[in-house]
Amino acid sequence: MMPDGRRVHASRMSLPQTLAQKLIAKAAGLAQVQVGDVVTCDVDLAMFHDSSGPRRLKPMMDELGAQLWDPSKVVLVLDHYVPAVSDEAKKIVHITRDTAVRWQLPHVIDSEGICHVVLPERGYLKPGMLCVGGDSHSPTGGAFGAYMFGIGATEMLGVVVTGKIWVQVPRTLRMHWQGQLTPGVSAKDMMLHMIGRLGMNGGQYQAIEFAGPAVKALGMQERMTLSNMSAELGAQVGLIAADQVTTDYLRSVGVADEYLHEAESWQTDEGAACETTDFDANALSPQVAAPHSPANTRPVDEYLNTPIDIAYIGACTGAKLEDLRAAATVLKGFRVDARVQLMVAPASARDQAQAEQEGVMQILRDAGAQVLPNTCGACAGYGGTFAENKTVISSTARNFKARMGPASVQVYLASPWTVAASAMRGRISDVRQML
Amino acid sequence: MSRLTFDQAKVWRVGADIDTDVLAPGAYMQHGIEVIAQHCLESVRPEFAATVRPGDVLVAGANFGIGSSREQAAGALLHLGIRAVIAPSFSGLFFRNAFNLGLLLLTCEQALNLQEGETLRFDGQQVHRVTGEILRCSPIPDFLLDMVRAGGLLNLLKQQRHRPMSLGESEASSPTLS
Numbered sequence: 001m002m003p004d005g006r007r008v009h010a011s012r013m014s015l016p017q018t019l020a021q022k023l024i025a026k027a028a029g030l031a032q033v034q035v036g037d038v039v040t041c042d043v044d045l046a047m048f049h050d051s052s053g054p055r056r057l058k059p060m061m062d063e064l065g066a067q068l069w070d071p072s073k074v075v076l077v078l079d080h081y082v083p084a085v086s087d088e089a090k091k092i093v094h095i096t097r098d099t100a101v102r103w104q105l106p107h108v109i110d111s112e113g114i115c116h117v118v119l120p121e122r123g124y125l126k127p128g129m130l131c132v133g134g135d136s137h138s139p140t141g142g143a144f145g146a147y148m149f150g151i152g153a154t155e156m157l158g159v160v161v162t163g164k165i166w167v168q169v170p171r172t173l174r175m176h177w178q179g180q181l182t183p184g185v186s187a188k189d190m191m192l193h194m195i196g197r198l199g200m201n202g203g204q205y206q207a208i209e210f211a212g213p214a215v216k217a218l219g220m221q222e223r224m225t226l227s228n229m230s231a232e233l234g235a236q237v238g239l240i241a242a243d244q245v246t247t248d249y250l251r252s253v254g255v256a257d258e259y260l261h262e263a264e265s266w267q268t269d270e271g272a273a274c275e276t277t278d279f280d281a282n283a284l285s286p287q288v289a290a291p292h293s294p295a296n297t298r299p300v301d302e303y304l305n306t307p308i309d310i311a312y313i314g315a316c317t318g319a320k321l322e323d324l325r326a327a328a329t330v331l332k333g334f335r336v337d338a339r340v341q342l343m344v345a346p347a348s349a350r351d352q353a354q355a356e357q358e359g360v361m362q363i364l365r366d367a368g369a370q371v372l373p374n375t376c377g378a379c380a381g382y383g384g385t386f387a388e389n390k391t392v393i394s395s396t397a398r399n400f401k402a403r404m405g406p407a408s409v410q411v412y413l414a415s416p417w418t419v420a421a422s423a424m425r426g427r428i429s430d431v432r433q434m435l
Numbered sequence: 436m437s438r439l440t441f442d443q444a445k446v447w448r449v450g451a452d453i454d455t456d457v458l459a460p461g462a463y464m465q466h467g468i469e470v471i472a473q474h475c476l477e478s479v480r481p482e483f484a485a486t487v488r489p490g491d492v493l494v495a496g497a498n499f500g501i502g503s504s505r506e507q508a509a510g511a512l513l514h515l516g517i518r519a520v521i522a523p524s525f526s527g528l529f530f531r532n533a534f535n536l537g538l539l540l541l542t543c544e545q546a547l548n549l550q551e552g553e554t555l556r557f558d559g560q561q562v563h564r565v566t567g568e569i570l571r572c573s574p575i576p577d578f579l580l581d582m583v584r585a586g587g588l589l590n591l592l593k594q595q596r597h598r599p600m601s602l603g604e605s606e607a608s609s610p611t612l613s
Contacts, residue, residue, distance in 0.1 A: 038576065051464065052504065060589055064596065081465065088465035136504040136528060152506030152532035154588050161592060166578070200452065201498040205527025234501060236527055293452065381461030400456045400502060402478050 016269035018172040019239050020207035023147035023266065027130035028167075035273070037169045044129040044146075045073050046159050049115050051080040051382065052134030054099035055092050056153035057160065068103055069163035075107040075124055076100055077115035080376050089382075113348025113374045116140035116228060116316040120220070121350055123253040127242040127263040132159055137316055137397065139235065142208075142227040143220065144250070145242040145266045150231065170206040170236055174274040177214035179282035184431040186326065187222035188318060188395065188415035190214070191229040192287035194279070196297025203235030209268060210240050214281035220249040221322040228317050229397055232294045241267045286431055288393075289413040292401040300418060303428045310392040311336065311423035312404075313416050314345035314372070315379040318395025321351040321360075323416040328360040330420035330431060331367040337426030345372035367423075378404050385409075393422045438583050439539065441518045441557045444492040448551040449479055451496025455529065458500070458508035468510045475511035489516025494549045496522065500529025509533040521546045521555075521562065521572075534579045537587035542573040 017025070017032060025033045027041035048057070053076055061067075068074060078096055081089040100108045109118045116137050119125055127145030132138065134156045141148025147167075151159070159165050175194060195202070210226050218226070223240050230238025240246075242263045250260060268274065286300040313319050313327055324346060336342045344364050346352035352374060355361045365371065378385055379396040386392055386405035392412065394404070399411035412428065421431035457478055463471045476483040493512065499522040500508060509532050512520065519539040523546050533540050543562060548570065549555070556563040562570040585591040 038578075063589070064592055066592075066596075086465065092465060134504060136502065138504075150504040150528055152504050152509075152528075152535060154506055154535040155531055158535070158588050158592065199498075200501050201524060201526060205530070231528075234498070234526055295452075380464075381456065382464055385462070398456075398502065400454045403456045403461060407478050 016272040018207065018272045018274060019145070019209060019241055019266060019268045020147065020170055020172050020237065021272075023128065023130060024167055024169055026128060027147065033169045035169050035171050038166055039169065040164050041130050041167050043073065043132055043159050043163055043165055045075065045124060045131040046133075046156065047075045047077065047115055047119055047131065047138070048134035048153075048156055049076070049080055050078045050082065050092055050096040052153050052156065054096045057157055058095065058099045060154070060157045061160070064161065066161045068160050071103060071105055073163075074105055074160065075109070075119060076105050077118060078110045079114045080380055080382050082111045082375055083373055111373070111375070113350065114316040114376055116224070117320055117347040117351065120144055120224070121253055121348060123250065123255045126250065126255060126259045127246065127266045132156070132165060136231045137228050139230040139238040140224050140228040140316060142230065142237045142239040143223040144246060145239065145263065147237055147239070149236045172207045172209050172268065172272070172274045173203060173235070174209045174211055174276040175279065176276050177210070177212035177279045177281050179214055179280050180217060181214055181281045181284065182432070184417050184435050185284050185286055186415045186417055187218055187225040189284055189287040190279070190281070191226055191232070192289050192294065192297040192413060193284060195229065195232050195294045196287065196289070198233060198277070200232055200293065200295045201234035203230060203233035205234060205236050208233060208235040208238045209274065210238065212279075215240060216243060216245070219322060220245060221320040224320065225317060229294075232397055286415060286418045288418065288428060289399060291399055291410045291412065294398060294413055300414070300428065300430050303412065304430065306412070306428040307391065308340060308393045308412070308422055308427060309390045310386060311340055311342045311419050312378060312392055312394040312396065313419055314343065314347075314377050314394070315396040316347055317397040318416050318419075319345055319347040321354055323347075323395060324351065324355045324360050324364065325358070326416040327420040328363040330417060330434060331424060332363050334367055334424050336368045336423040339426050340423050342367065342369045342423045343372055343378070344369045345377040346374055349374045381405070393419050393428060395419045437559070438537070438586070439580060440559050441490065441492065441555070444490055444518055444555045444557070445488065446549050446551060446553050446555060447480070447483065447487060447491055447493050448549070449476065449493065449495045452498045452501060453479070453495050455500060455502035455505055455508035459505050459511050464505065464507065468507060468514050471507050472511040472514040475515060484515060487515050487517065490518055491516065492518050492555060493520045494522070494546055495520060496547060497524045498526060499524070500526040500533070502526070504528055504532070506532040506536060509536045509538045513538050519557065521549065523547065534582045535588040537583050537585065537590070539583050543570050545570045
């Protein structure tokens with residue numbers, strides 16, 4: 001035992017290591033770590049937003065008389081309470097902006113998209129980092145080979161004061177996807193299927209690693225959808241080892257070459273201890289999670305023809321550029337059913353601008369979509385929520401009772417493909433029959 | 436009485452998969468904890484916030500606290516005076532948040548044996564029923580118990596303000612964190 005509580009097992013130095021172990025060891029300044037060890041890690045990046053951030057942190061920082069350990073490693077995103085509608089929301093946004101100035105935060109992204117999407121699109125996330133976020137969907141960063149997880153505001157206080165956080169080295173649960181997805185089936189379906197099979201705490205707060213040819217075949221935003229919903233699997237992180245797809249993306253968002261040379265070295269060693277679950281992408285059909293849990297997932301066949309009132313394409317989970325493209329592929333040249341209200345809240349301003357340029361946004365508007373701001377919107381249930389007794393199909397991550405509206409609202413979760421197909425027909429539909 | 440023990444604590448029972456949005460509903464998240472707490476658990480036990488008494492404990496099914504990182508889910512229970520939550524399993528994120536706020540969580544496989552309205556004693560390691568039955572709980576690492584003792588990480592940071600600190604400095608030999 002080292003004096004600061006870190007442990008080194010010299011006799012096991014040669015054991016193969018998982019990606020999770022390697023990332024934690026690096027952040028803890030150790031050669032190796034063993035599953036179950038509790039270690040103190042240096043934090044490379046701390047992200048918080050207008051709900052979890054200054055409005056909670058500033059009073060505690062003032063009470064402590066403390067300073068930020070390193071403002072250059074902090075990213076503040078305004079995405080939950082913007083645009084502010086109520087007086088309370090206006091106060092929260094005011095405190096957030098005011099604190100950003102007082103603390104001289106160099107990295108503030110205000111009303112330009114959802115935190116988990118704007119972080120990577122601005123090149124903040126790189127393989128090998130250990131990051132924390134003041135939001136439960138922070139495991140999204142795992143898609144970039146970073147050990148990123150969500151924490152609450154008080155734990156964030158500890159991070160911004162000390163620059164450190166404790167981690168218990170997790171076991172690795174490998175989700176191995178063989179085969180190839182078929183048209184109209186996407187990362188969201190993979191995720192809903194895994195949650196349906198393993199349950200909302202099936203991840204046991206361990207490290208999930210997504211692997212196999214069907215994962216490697218995904219683009220970065222689809223990989224983000226997998227890592228994002230690791231939260232709904234109850235994992236601490238949802239990692240995907242970096243490859244050419246990752247480094248190409250990082251280069252495209254301006255990450256310097258010096259960070260890319262070693263990116264692909266962040267891999268689980270052959271023979272490292274993992275608990276593997278196998279999945280077959282070829283056999284996967286579109287999936288739908290019925291109210292009121294993502295774990296209530298079944299193949300779309302079992303919910304076919306359920307009438308819907310609202311189709312919602314939004315959130316960090318389901319309104320990135322690739323999600324908008326998917327919806328447009330389905331809706332091109334059509335209008336949604338007259339009984340359905342289609343809402344689209346693109347996950348970031350940059351994704352929306354690109355979708356405009358590609359004609360994707362026009363296809364969605366022509367189909368009858370109401371386009372909403374680039375924020376968390378209805379997903380968090382903090383802003384405008386759905387009316388009593390509505391049945392909703394949504395590309396978001398959670399359908400907990402009373403989350404997106406009153407308790408009478410019934411929310412079905414599905415991929416953007418399935419949401420678009422269902423909007424077109426006014427009832428839950430199998431998108432594969434419409435492509 | 437230490438924050439790590441309790442006696443004559445009345446049980447409130449709820450089911451499995453109680454999520455953060457049930458504990459701290461999104462519609463009230465723009466308000467302070469005193470408002471959020473008034474709506475804690477209202478969709479499953481509408482009478483809870485108005486009738487729970489300081490010193491009571493909450494007993495739940497598996498996967499307590501799944502969902503959001505909003506620590507107000509734990510904060511609302513603390514605000515209402517809940518001494519501890521006893522459940523067979525917790526969300527890992529909620530587990531960290533609860534201890535960071537100073538809320539004691541007891542991971543206890545037999546939690547579902549406990550009945551609504553009965554009173555419990557906790558000696559720091561085991562839960563005692565009036566029937567004489569004793570329920571074992573998973574050990575909690577010392578550094579998390581320190582947070583409960585201090586009344587949360589904020590208080591701990593205040594105490595440690597003038598000396599270098601290392602979270603996870605003291606640890607149990609085989610910590611069970613979730």
